[in-house]
Amino acid sequence: MFESLTDRFEGILTRLRNRGRLTEADIDEVLREIRTALLEADVEIGVVRSFTQAVRERCVGLELSQNLSPGQQVIKIVNDELVAILGGETLKISYAGRPPTVILLAGLQGSGKTTASAKLARWFKQQGRNPLLVGADLQRPAAVEQLRVLGQQAGITVFSEPSDPVAVATAGLEEAKRLGRDVLIVDTAGRLGIDEALMGEIRHIAGAVNPHYTFLVIDAMTGQDAVATAAAFDEALSLDGVILTKLDGDARGGAALSVKEVVGKPIAFASTGEKLDDFDQFHPDRMADRILGMGDVLSLIEQAERTMDRDVATKGAAAIIEGRFTLEDFLEQLQQVKKMGSMSGMLSLLPGVPKDVKQASSAIDDRQIGQVEAIIRSMTPGERVNPAIIDGARRVRIANGSGTATSDVNALLKQFKEMQKMMKGMGKGGMSGALGGMFGRGPKMSPQAMAEMAELSEMGAGGGELPAFAGTGGGPGALGAGPMASPGAGGGGGRRSSKGKGKGGGRKGKGGGRVTPKAR
Amino acid sequence: MIVSSAAVSASSDVLVGLAIAIPVLIVGVGAAVGLRLRGRGVKGPVPPGEVVSDAPTDVELERSAEATRTATLDVETTATPASVEEAERAEPGEEAETLEPATYRGRLGKARGLLAGYLGSVRSKAKIDSTTWDDLEEALIRADVGVGATDALLNDLRGRVKSNEIAGPEALVEALKSDLVSMLSTADAALAMPASMAAAADDHDTDGHDAGDHDADGHDADDARPVAVWLFVGVNGVGKTTTVGKVANRMSAAGTKVLLAAGDTFRAAAGEQLSLWASRADADIVRGSEGGDPSSVVFDAVQRAATKGHAVVLADTAGRLHNKVNLIEELKKIRRVADRPPGRVVEVLLVLDATTGQNGLAQAKVFLDAVDVSGVVLTKLDGTAKGGIVVAIQRELGLPVKLVGLGEGVEDLVDFDPDAFVDALF
Numbered sequence: 001m002f003e004s005l006t007d008r009f010e011g012i013l014t015r016l017r018n019r020g021r022l023t024e025a026d027i028d029e030v031l032r033e034i035r036t037a038l039l040e041a042d043v044e045i046g047v048v049r050s051f052t053q054a055v056r057e058r059c060v061g062l063e064l065s066q067n068l069s070p071g072q073q074v075i076k077i078v079n080d081e082l083v084a085i086l087g088g089e090t091l092k093i094s095y096a097g098r099p100p101t102v103i104l105l106a107g108l109q110g111s112g113k114t115t116a117s118a119k120l121a122r123w124f125k126q127q128g129r130n131p132l133l134v135g136a137d138l139q140r141p142a143a144v145e146q147l148r149v150l151g152q153q154a155g156i157t158v159f160s161e162p163s164d165p166v167a168v169a170t171a172g173l174e175e176a177k178r179l180g181r182d183v184l185i186v187d188t189a190g191r192l193g194i195d196e197a198l199m200g201e202i203r204h205i206a207g208a209v210n211p212h213y214t215f216l217v218i219d220a221m222t223g224q225d226a227v228a229t230a231a232a233f234d235e236a237l238s239l240d241g242v243i244l245t246k247l248d249g250d251a252r253g254g255a256a257l258s259v260k261e262v263v264g265k266p267i268a269f270a271s272t273g274e275k276l277d278d279f280d281q282f283h284p285d286r287m288a289d290r291i292l293g294m295g296d297v298l299s300l301i302e303q304a305e306r307t308m309d310r311d312v313a314t315k316g317a318a319a320i321i322e323g324r325f326t327l328e329d330f331l332e333q334l335q336q337v338k339k340m341g342s343m344s345g346m347l348s349l350l351p352g353v354p355k356d357v358k359q360a361s362s363a364i365d366d367r368q369i370g371q372v373e374a375i376i377r378s379m380t381p382g383e384r385v386n387p388a389i390i391d392g393a394r395r396v397r398i399a400n401g402s403g404t405a406t407s408d409v410n411a412l413l414k415q416f417k418e419m420q421k422m423m424k425g426m427g428k429g430g431m432s433g434a435l436g437g438m439f440g441r442g443p444k445m446s447p448q449a450m451a452e453m454a455e456l457s458e459m460g461a462g463g464g465e466l467p468a469f470a471g472t473g474g475g476p477g478a479l480g481a482g483p484m485a486s487p488g489a490g491g492g493g494g495r496r497s498s499k500g501k502g503k504g505g506g507r508k509g510k511g512g513g514r515v516t517p518k519a520r
Numbered sequence: 521m522i523v524s525s526a527a528v529s530a531s532s533d534v535l536v537g538l539a540i541a542i543p544v545l546i547v548g549v550g551a552a553v554g555l556r557l558r559g560r561g562v563k564g565p566v567p568p569g570e571v572v573s574d575a576p577t578d579v580e581l582e583r584s585a586e587a588t589r590t591a592t593l594d595v596e597t598t599a600t601p602a603s604v605e606e607a608e609r610a611e612p613g614e615e616a617e618t619l620e621p622a623t624y625r626g627r628l629g630k631a632r633g634l635l636a637g638y639l640g641s642v643r644s645k646a647k648i649d650s651t652t653w654d655d656l657e658e659a660l661i662r663a664d665v666g667v668g669a670t671d672a673l674l675n676d677l678r679g680r681v682k683s684n685e686i687a688g689p690e691a692l693v694e695a696l697k698s699d700l701v702s703m704l705s706t707a708d709a710a711l712a713m714p715a716s717m718a719a720a721a722d723d724h725d726t727d728g729h730d731a732g733d734h735d736a737d738g739h740d741a742d743d744a745r746p747v748a749v750w751l752f753v754g755v756n757g758v759g760k761t762t763t764v765g766k767v768a769n770r771m772s773a774a775g776t777k778v779l780l781a782a783g784d785t786f787r788a789a790a791g792e793q794l795s796l797w798a799s800r801a802d803a804d805i806v807r808g809s810e811g812g813d814p815s816s817v818v819f820d821a822v823q824r825a826a827t828k829g830h831a832v833v834l835a836d837t838a839g840r841l842h843n844k845v846n847l848i849e850e851l852k853k854i855r856r857v858a859d860r861p862p863g864r865v866v867e868v869l870l871v872l873d874a875t876t877g878q879n880g881l882a883q884a885k886v887f888l889d890a891v892d893v894s895g896v897v898l899t900k901l902d903g904t905a906k907g908g909i910v911v912a913i914q915r916e917l918g919l920p921v922k923l924v925g926l927g928e929g930v931e932d933l934v935d936f937d938p939d940a941f942v943d944a945l946f
Contacts, residue, residue, distance in 0.1 A: 036667050042877035045661045109900060110757030110873060139928075142792035149788030149810075192903040219757060223664035223877025225905035232904075246756060249841040251879035 027059045030074050041252030041291045044227045047085075047261045054081055079288055085261050086284035091241055091268040093213070099182035100132070102173065102209050105243070106202055106233055107217035109190030112245035114143055116217050116271055117187035118150035119279035120243070123269070124183045125156065131183035134172030135160035136205060139189035147187055154276050157181075165189065165201060170208045186211070193232025206237055213240045215268060218255055220247045226255035230263045241268035244282065248273045252291050256282075312336055320423045327384040327416060331376045338369060374402035375412050387413055639946050645689050648681055652689055656696060663908035663945045664877050669915050673699055697942050703911060704938040707920035709895065711935075712748070712866035746864040747825040749818070749833045752897075753851060753887055754871035756839030759899040759925060761790055763871050764836045765797025766925070766933035771832060772801045779830040780805040781821035783814040783854060786838040794836055800930065804830065814838065814850065815857040822863035833863070842886035855891045869922065871897045874907035884913045895922035898936070902927045906945050 031052045038048045058077050095101045103120065105113050114137065121131040133151050135158055137143035144160045151158035157179070159172045169186050176184040186209060191198035206214065216233045218226055233239060244256050247270050256267050267282040316333040319325045376384065378401030383390050390398070390413065399406040642655045653674060660670040677695060680686045686695050750767070752760045764780060771778045780798050782805060784790035791807045798805035806824055808817035814837060821833045835858060840847035859865045870893045872880055887893050898907045898921050910921050921936040 039661060039667050040878050042664075042879070045658055108875060108903065110759055112757055140793070141796035142789040145789035145792050146787065153788075192900075194904055219873075219875070221755070221873075221877060221879040221883075222875050223880075223905065223909065224662045225664070225875050225903070226877075228904045229875070246841065248843075249755065249879065250843045250882060251877070255877070 024060075027056060030059070031056055034078060037292070038254060041254035042221075042223050042226070042258075043254035043291070044224055044258035044262065046227075047258045050261075051081060051085070075292070079292065082257065082288035082291060083285050085257055086287055087260060087266045090281045090283060091266050095129075095182065096212050099180075100173070100176045100184040101182060101213070102184045102186070102211045104186045104188065104206055104209065104211035104214045104237070105217055106188050106214065106237060107190060108192065108219075108229060109140075111190065111217045111219045111222075112271065113137070113190065113217045114147050114187050115150065116243050116245055116269075116279070117147065117185050118154050118156065119271060119276050120269065121151070121156040121183070121185050122154040122276050123279055124185075125154070129183045130181050131156055131185055132172065132176045132179065132181040133158045134169060134175075134184065134186045136165040136168045136172070136186055137189040138162065138165055138168065143187075143189070150276070166204045166208050169205045173209050184209070193229050193236075199232070199236045203236055213268075214238065215241050215243045216259075216265075217243045217245060218259065220244050220253040220255065221249060221251040222255040224258075227258045227262045230259040230265070234263045234265065239263065239265045241266050243267075243269045243271065245271040247271060248278065253287065254291055256287055257291060323420075323424045325420060325423050327376050327379065327387060328381070330416065330419075331373060331384075334369065334373065371402070371404060371408065372412060375399075375404055375409055378402040387416065639693055642689050642693055648689055648692055652692065653678070656692075659946055660908065663906035664880075665908035665945075666878050666881065666912040669912040672915070673703075693946075697946075700911060700942045700945065701938045704914055704921065704936075704941065707914065707918050709920040709922050709936055711922055712894070745826075745862070747822050747833055747862050748831060748866045749822065749835060749858045749863050750867040750869065751835050751837065751855060751858060751865055751891065752869050752871055753837050753891060753893070754839060755841050755883055756787075758839065758871045758873040758876075760784070760839060760871045761793050761797070761836050763869075763897050763899060763923070763925065763933065764794065764834050765801060766930055767923075768797060768803045768834055769801040769930050770933065771834075772803050776832060777830045778803040779821055779825045779828070779833045781818050781833055781835040782807040783817050783835045784838040785810055785812045785814050785817060790836070790838070803834075804828070815854045818854055818858045818863075819860070822858060822860070826862040833858075842883045848886065848890045851887075852890050867895065867922075868893045869895055869897050870919070871899060872907070872910070872913075873899055873905075874901045874903065875905040876907075876909055878909065878912075880909035881912050881916065884917055884919055888917055888919060893919060895920050897921075897923040897925065897933075899925035901925060901944075902932070907941075908945060 034055065035048055035052050038051065039045065043051070055074075055077055058081075059074060093101075105117055105120075107113050114135075117133055121133050124131045133147060133156050135144035135147040137147075138160075144158075147160070148158045159168075159175045161168055161171060163171075165188065172186060173184060175181075186205065188202055188205060189198070191202065193199065214237045216230055216237075216239050218230070222229075230239070230242070242256070242259055242265055244253065244267050247253060259265065260267060267284070267287070269279060270282045272278045272280070312332055316325075316329050316336070319329045375398060378398045379387075379390070383394065383398075390409075395406045395409050399409050402409075639655065639659055642652050645652060656677075657670055657674060660673065661667070665673075673696065676699070677686065677692060680695065681692065686692050752764050754760050761784065768778045768780055778801070780794055780803050782791040782794045784794070785808050788810070791810065795805055795807065797803075804824075806817060806821040808814070808820070818833070818835050821835065824830070825833050835854070837851060837854060838847075840851065842848065855865060855868065857863075868891050870884060870887050872883070876883070884893070884896070896910055896913065896919055898910055901907055901924055913919050914921070921941075924934055924936050924941070926932045926934060
């Protein structure tokens with residue numbers, strides 16, 4: 001639905017490609033696109049204004065480098081500025097000298113506090129801590145019950161009692177001390193920033209338990225109001241950071257940027273899925289890519305790490321690169337990919353995939369995947385390795401065996417053949433060449449992503465077998481994004497050097513990733 | 521996605537695109553795993569369903585029990601038509617205007633106070649200049665109306681100013697407001713109250729409302745009579761369960777026999793939450809087991825309603841992000857099952873949180889495509905968020921706002937009033 005900034009740039013880029021210098025008018029045009037993209041990502045309008053101003057200052061009189069197109073340079077500047085605002089580093093939790101370390105969660109109704117509490121507790125447990133959850137949301141019917149169920153799933157004790165929220169929090173603190181728990185997480189009822197009575201109540205809760213960290217829970221889908229809400233909670237509670245929830249949706253999450261810029265508090269954690277484990281510390285550089293619509297390869301990779309079988313995956317990658325990818329491999333890989341979740345969800349994380357493909361993929365459901373599996377499973381091992389032997393009679397047998405029509409079998413075989421052809425292209429010319437040719441489009445991928453992919457493919461092949469891929473180097477015709485980031489991060493060797501590091505430029509330290517606990 | 525290879529109906533260029541996507545995933549992902557393993561455990565597949573909290577806070581029961589009862593009775597003619605004539609009422613907004621101005625204006629006014637006179641600088645100027653347009657644009661963007669709708673509105677106004685149709689800032693602001701109001705009034709915002717429902721309400725008025733699962737009526741329900749089903753859908757945390765509870769309360773207070781279907785079998789304790797609402801509203805409820813099939817809960821509810829003579833089934837569903845394909849498929853199934861006779865789906869209400877930004881449009885689009893949404897319920901409008909995304913939703917998708925949540929009280933769910941809403945935008 002939303003055009004990514006890179007999509008928006010395409011038209012401008014083609015015109016600017018051969019210019020040595022950006023004119024004032026060019027910059028105006030580019031800035032208008034940036035502005036629209038940011039507003040559609042729900043970045044607060046005041047933040048958008050100061051942001052575009054900062055970008056303009058850096059663009060004016062920009063000496064264009066030989067290697068980068070003007071558009072690429074502008075995107076780099078935008079990305080740098082975004083990362084600078086979001087803060088360069090992830091927040092480091094400092095534990096209290098005298099346990100428990102108390103954490104208070106607050107937020108609007110429906111922002112996801114209760115779930116975030118349980119996920120946060122789970123996260124601390126995985127860090128080797130011993131948390132206790134306190135259910136102080138006595139407003140919403142069955143909220144404590146919900147926390148208890150989640151606590152049970154996460155293996156965390158939940159404390160609550162039907163009194164009043166302040167008393168529950170106080171008793172919870174005593175309970176944590178009694179049980180020797182070193183982290184205490186207090187879930188509270190949702191409230192509006194303008195609700196005097198309830199804001200007063202949460203101040204009392206904070207006064208009673210003296211939290212080391214107070215986090216505001218914000219829904220990634222929040223619009224312009226995020227700033228007003230954050231400001232109100234910050235004023236009442238003096239926040240230490242923000243927990244961003246529902247990032248597994250397709251909202252760009254501009255709210256994160258706005259809150260960080262206006263309230264000056266870092267995004268500490270992000271919730272990225274439905275499972276209790278889908279929760280981790282926040283990575284500002286990835287968020288910048290997301291706001292710009294450049295996908296998130298790193299998140300995809302991590303998702304893969306969590307779910308996929310390493311040997312099977314490596315085998316598949318090797319098969320592709322060596323050009324001997326069979327239907328058998330395909331079936332195996334399909335099952336791997338399926339484990340990671342919805343196809344469209346994964347595709348949305350990938351940069352450079354055209355919108356229409358993403359949309360089309362969202363029409364696919366598991367039933368159809370099952371059909372493909374059934375067809376392949378109805379083939380003999382010989383047929384799977386060498387589909388060329390599948391004649392008319394075999395087709396009918398396969399169709400009957402899998403409960404499909406012969407036309408389905410034909411379609412699959414044809415599709416697979418095309419895929420093989422493309423994979424050969426990837427093996428030889430590098431993935432970028434293959435993709436560039438197929439999509440027939442201009443620069444799409446972020447350089448960082450390119451570097452990641454380059455490195456990955458390279459290593460997946462057993463090391464250094466994909467020179468063409470790694471050395472895309474801004475050559476036209478291929479994906480062309482080239483080393484847009486600082487040379488060395490993106491181009492050349494393609495060895496993993498960056499996770500966005502070295503991109504933040506001079507302002508990097510500004511964001512202040514570290515938050516020290518308040519004195520008790 | 522390969523998949524599509526089997527889905528022969530798909531167009532060929534899509535197939536080509538998909539064919540690319542797979543190896544991309546496989547290569548990227550496969551290689552990734554091969555190399556960057558940091559010893560994390562292998563986890564199982566993603567289960568359908570979700571965990572994110574759908575967590576609207578609601579009423580303090582005691583506080584408002586008494587007030588609620590009276591308030592609800594006061595507005596009952598508006599809130600829940602108990603007769604055919606009222607059901608056919610065309611303009612719910614107007615009715616709301618006359619019958620419950622205090623609630624609507626009062627609640628919105630509280631939030632409006634913070635940004636009072638946002639357009640003061642526009643109005644105070646003698647003539648329209650470039651800052652006038654900037655101010656108007658900022659006001660609309662800040663209300664989450666979105667860039668597209670804002671540009672369309674302002675470009676139209678620019679033309680009318682140029683042709684001297686609009687003279688002066690004051691007239692400009694008024695023209696903008698009336699444009700917004702008419703934009704929000706294009707679709708019929710009346711709720712589907714079937715005649716049978718009103719009849720049912722009459723039939724059973726004397727029976728009283730039996731709380732709990734034991735309906736001792738023993739009435740002579742006509743099995744052929746369709747059971748109207750209202751489906752409540754939306755992403756996580758927008759207030760679906762609370763909205764179901766409030767609607768139940770309105771209908772119940774108006775004498776309609778309501779059955780709640782606890783179709784959110786996923787979120788921990790969602791069933792408990794709805795049960796509390798059911799007892800508050802004197803409504804019956806059908807629940808399934810946690811983690812059970814939501815479709816079967818809705819099916820059971822329709823069956824129960826048919827035999828026990830409930831006129832309406834209000835079906836809650838689990839919150840689901842619109843980009844989760846299998847969850848949207850699950851929702852389609854719920855709708856299909858609910859529509860099986862004697863059930864008939866008469867309303868599919870998309871519950872939308874007023875704080876939602878531009879993503880609301882994407883949500884509306886997907887839910888509309890999937891389950892043919894009939895209207896929007898805009899919740900949490902008593903905060904500082906303006907809910908302007910509904911302007912874009914109505915403009916692009918023709919989807920009307922039907923109900924508005926103005927607070928945590930049982931009675932704080934009212935019919936949508938475009939005038940009051942637009943006033944509150946600024």
